[in-house]
Amino acid sequence: MTINRLKGGLVDHGAPLNFTFDGKTYQGLAGDTLASALLANGRRLMGRSFKYHRPRGVMTAGSEEPNALVELREGGRQEPNTRATTVELFDGLTANSQNRIGSLERDLMGVNDLFANFLSAGFYYKTFMWPRAFWEKIYEPIIRNAAGLGSVSFEDDPDLYDKGFLHCDLLVIGAGPAGLAAALTAGRAGARVILAEEDFLLGGRLLAETSGLEDQSGLGWVTQAQAELSAMDNVRIMPRTTVAGAYDHGIYGAVERVSDHLAVPEAGKPRQCFWRIYSKRALVCAGALERPIAFENNDRPGVMLAGATRAYANRWAVTPAQSVVVFANSDDGHKTAADLMAKGIEVPAIVDIRADAPALPGTEVLAGAQIIDTKGRLGVTSVTVRLANGQTRSIACGAVANSGGWNPNLGLTCHQRGRPTWNDHIHAFVPGADLPVGQLVAGAAAGQFSTHAALTTGAEQAVAALADLGITASVGDLPKAEDAPRAMTPFWHVKGAKRAWVDFQNDVTVKDVKLSHQEGFRAVEHLKRYTTLGMATDQGKTSNVTGLAVMAELTGKSIPETGTTIYRPPYVPVAMGTLAGRSVGKEFHPTRLTPSHKWAEEQGAVFVEVGNWLRAQWFPKAGETTWRDSVDREVTATRQSVGVCDVTTLGKIDVQGPDAAEFLNKLYINGFAKLAVGKVRYGVMLREDGIAYDDGTAARLAEDHFVVTTTTANAVLVYRNMEFARQCLFPGLDVQIISTTEAWAQYAVAGPNSRKLLQKIVDPEFDISNEAFPFMGCREITVCGGLRARLFRISFSGELAYEIAVPTRYGDALIRRLMAEGEEFNVTPYGTEALGVMRIEKGHAVGNELNGTTTAANLGMARMVSKKKDCIGNTLSERDGLNREGDYRLVGLKPKEAQKMIPAGAHMMSQTGSVDAASDQGYVTSACYSPSLESYIALGFLKDGANRMGETLRMVNPLEGTELLAEVVSAHFVDPEGGRLRD
Amino acid sequence: MTDLKPITALNGDSAAVDTIATLTIRENPDLALASVAARHGAGDTVAARLKDALSLSLLAPAHWAAAGDYAAIWLGPDQWMVNAEYGTHALLASDLKAIVGDAGSVTEQTDGWCCFDVEGEQLVAAFERLCALDFAQMQPGQANRTTIHHLGCLVVRTDAGASVFGPRSSARSLHHALIEAAYSVA
Secondary structure, eight states, X not given: OOTTBOSOSSSEEEEEEEEEETTXXXXXXXXXXXXXXXXXXXXXXEEEOSSSOOEEEOOOSSTTOSSOEEEESOGGGOEEEEETTTOBOOTTEEEEEOSOSSOSTTOGGGGGGGGGGGSOTTHHHHSSOSSTTHIIIIIHHHHHHHSOOOOOOOSOOOXXXXXXXXXXXXXEEOOSHHHHHHHHHHHXXXXXXXXXXXXXXXXXXXXXOSSSBSSSOHHHHHHHHHHHHHTOTTEEEETTEEEEEEOXXXXXXXXXXXXXXXXXXXXXXXXXXXXXXXXXXXXXXXOEEEOOOBOBTTTSTTEEEHHHHHXXXXXXXXXXXXXEEEEESBHHHHHHXXXXXXXXXXXXXEEESOTTOOXXXXXXXXXXXXXXXXXXXXXXXXXXXXXXXXXXXXXXXXXXXXXXXEXXXXXXXXXXXXXXXXXXXXXXXEOOSOOOTTEEEOGGGXXXXXXXXXXXXXXXXXXXXXXXXXOOOOOOOOOOBOOOOOOBOOOOBOTTOSXXXXXXXXXXXXXXXXXXXXXXXXXXXXXXXXXXXXXXXXXXXXXXXXXXXXXXXXXXXXXXXHOOOXXXXXXXXXXXXXXXXXXXXXGSSOOEEOTTHHHHHHTTOEEEEETXXXXXXXXXXXXXXXXXXHHHXXXXXXXXXXXXXXXTTSEEEEEESXXXXXHHHHHBSSOOTTOOTTBEEEEEEEOTTSOEEEEEEEEEEETTEEEEEEOSTTHHHHHHHHHHIIIIIOTTSOOEEEEOGGGEEEEEEESTTHHHHHHTTBOTTSOOSTTTSOTTBEEEEEETTTEEEEEEOOOSSSSSEEEEXXXXXXXXXXXXXXXXXXXXXXXXXXXXXHHHHHHHHHTOOOTTTSSSSOOTTTTTOGGGSOSSSOOTTHHHHTOGGGSOTTOEEEEEEEESSTTSOOOTTOEEEOSSSOOSGGGOOEEXXXXXXXXXXXXXXXXXXXXXXXXXXXXXXXXXETTTTEEEEEEEEOSOOSOTTOHHHHO | OOOOOOOOTTSOXXXXXXXXXXXXXXXXXXXXXXXXXXXXXXXXXXXXXXXXXXXXXXXXXXXEEEETTEEEEEEETTEEEEEEETTTOTTHHHHHHHHHGGGEEEEEOGGGEEEEEEESTTHHHHHHTTOSSOGGGOOTTBEEXXXXXXXXXXXXXXXXXXXXXXXXXXXXXXXXXXXXXHHHHO
């Protein structure tokens, strides 16, 4: 039964919608919010307070709501802390109250309120001190459980979230009278306009008032304005869109609730979209927020802001009760009383703190009076009023419309540390001079509270904003509107109240502010932290100024002297899913697939993520039970015959130009100027501080043309550094670079039969015999009947080996051809694990060894450093600290017991000394089982390693309490002379 | 003529075509690409040689132009990406090098990229959800670098719609992003 539903309003009385709250079914109307629909059904109790678990009802009619927070929807779609005032009702909506144990009516945690004296501001700083061990395990969990908000379901959110980007000349934030006037002005001038409105209807307070315009209804003008704007191609109207943050360079973040008004989003459609709006100018027309007067027990359900009460009656055709007392310090409260009475609601009295309060027909105005208390367990049933003569009177009512004045909505104007200024006329902060660049403010957000002022400042500020952009606009015809002065007497709280709420969501009372003052936390930021005033999800929208006013009274300072806290985005809570957008699950980041990926999948390869790449780690065969079985087989087969590995992921950078060789000389520690065309050279690059950071090869295809390869991990970094060197360090060198990593499918073909295999696919006019194409050769060839290709005779495995590259589109076909042609050699595909084993067996360094602390000398490559030229990092690599006697050198390690694994990361200690940092001799960087040696092996850095061959050391793993003995050997376990490479 | 059979960036034997409501996303594998970078002080020479040989204009930043079989997209200072049909210009890079000679550096880029042609009524709405470009203001003849789903891409505005060039190895991810945007605005 909708006992509090009125006639009229902007709801569709012919369109009932069913919904449930706490499991009970109710009926609302299309156009309702959850809050208005609950009020219509006589539900004032909607939640429990944060700390004391006091019964709470709706207080506002907008996103500033501190009380009516619910868990909306269920299962994966459950969303906690949702403001019932902003939830657009839909058929089938399910909501539950939160932060309670037991029913909402009988919340067991309500016992907290009995111990309120012990739970005052900062109580947790003073209590629960002992024993210390209880802090984290006992006290904190209990406190967090007792005080809190909604819960999450821990199920995956099934909905989609988009991100998007918009551009405009003028972003108008808010579609009340100021915003609509601004959008019309700018739209008519031909500017690109975005009009963003948090509500699902345009109009702002015009929808909530009966007295805004003089010659037509507010709704009529809004409808007309919306129609005109909708017809303009240059104007984009975005309802259900909250601009949540103002960022640098005119960029604003906005959340569009695309499907929140539906039970389930349409297939493929997002629930919300997070827009990044690039604006040339932005006009904040975000209106103002009413502030409550603090009085004893002012938090009972039914005590609401007067402007909200009026909005519920006029727009949503509901009332919180059939009898409403108004408490006011200005004529604005009288307006609420008049509108309620016009709707047939009884207003027994207007309690006006002003001694000269005007009379209002139809109700009793108690001038100079104050509400000093309320009664009612789950909702207000009466108020106690102290009259001007000092007598008290109890007045029965079901609601209180509380009006303490209005605060301009400053959030977006202060997101870049702007400081508002105090306006003595309206007794509120208004935007200061340090607005975000390109931002202007109009209407109530600028402290212009009359409808006339909102319309005119909206239009005028739009003209000013566009004039900055060279767009001529003019203030057109605007409707006649009320322009009444907003006289009010500042009044923040009723003196003598013990429990008068200032911050409703975080349960901060006047008494708490006083306590903060008493304890010395008087600076505004201290007040905030000590009491948590303004730190809840509503960010103190209805409480901050009142809190400051109370503190100002206590300190004897003015409110502006007391100051304001910093405003930060987002203006309203934004769901994590919205911020994540589409980057979730397996689409968290893009995936890079190698040219042989499709084929490798068919082979049942096990893949590993290497950055964004998916690389085949190994290729299991039937009967193999562990990864080691596969890897050992792949290594052995490659060393005995031939193996093929996709090495496309290695970075490839095309370097051309007459100064290409000179350019590479400056990048690598070794020289490239004399590298012959058709030859490849291994090189190492240093950071500017002299530490080695990448290695690879450079192949000279022509006098002015090199192809540089990098490690997979550093492909982007090396390219970026090269581009920096080209543009900034050596702009005089005539060199051009571009990445070609993706353009070529590249396979390592390794093993004693690799040449024989390649000879079957390389076109016969190309001689790749050892004599014609020796080790470290490169050339452009054709394969398989004319397909252009590049062949490099280089080896990472230590075997006779090649890398062959073809255009990527042929990569799939080439791997299949290599496998087919290699059958007679038992060709074996190998993955990154076998690749790693073979490079350790050969003593080749990778990222484990180029770990950000090692120099070329540490790597045993000191002789590679050319003294005939300079290179990036060369000077700092000569620092004494990097060239100490007995410094680390790369060595090989063999366990005394071949089948005992040397753990990577183990530290080397002498056989008999103590195990501590001071005795540390070095550390293990890479370790594996070597099927070639039938033993575990490892690489590591050992102090003075080059001179300690044959020494036995302990490999200590203090983390796991293990150690074993290993012998220091050459890092080149396999073919140390390199004969296989050159055969 | 090689007997190796190429596959598309999406690992298909033929180009993928997806139509979602009014939007069509078509994989375009028939593209040969090569970057042409002028050597120091040779920008005008490169431009003149390509103009003479191919009637191809090398335009200013954020623009592209086509002439006959060829098109050139501005890629960076004194650098352009030239494209043509792969079927008839598989050796595009070497052909271009022959034209520009020592005045320019030419690099094979054909399979460095995947390309998706996107057409349909909801084109602007889709691109609003894909990239930070002011796509609504882009006119045919304009092109720009941007990021789509964390991938560095080229968006080329054409008469029919737009072509998106992205890294070939991430073709599946880029395609996924395009499809999701299409569903989002369908």
